[in-house]
């Protein structure tokens with residue numbers, strides 16, 4: 277396998293992980309929104325709505341997928357690979373438990389932190405391929421923008437989780 281192909285595959289894998297995590301977050305927020313319960317029901321319902329509408333939007337996922345397609349035009353962006361990543365991360369972080377409405381905060385925080393980690397890896401993988409002069413710097417800006425947006429989510433989740441921990 278040539279150096280170009282192996283670096284390119286590393287970068288594609290990194291993008292699939294990011295897309296899988298973004299899809300999972302959108303779904304996990306939406307289900308936690310629907311199933312919110314308890315004393316803070318209404319506030320949680322609204323917070324989680326904000327998180328799936330703005331914090332992990334379909335438009336954001338679309339931007340990352342379109343950029344991936346632009347980077348690797350010769351291969352389709354695979355639905356089955358994305359679903360595998362969603363399922364993998366859902367199991368790893370017990371996302372199903374977060375969808376029931378009972379204290380979803382620690383799980384959602386853990387998934388957001390994994391996203392930050394994978395965005396960083398994708399960012400670095402793009403940098404490596406960029407040395408081969410095939411990519412534009414807009415990709416780095418896009419990934420940075422996604423990271424910034426999700427750091428806001430982390431702030432909101434951590435504040436809410438603190439409330440849970442301090443009766």
Ligand SMILES: [Fe+2]
Nearest residue numbers: 309310321325
């Ligand atoms: Fe709703």
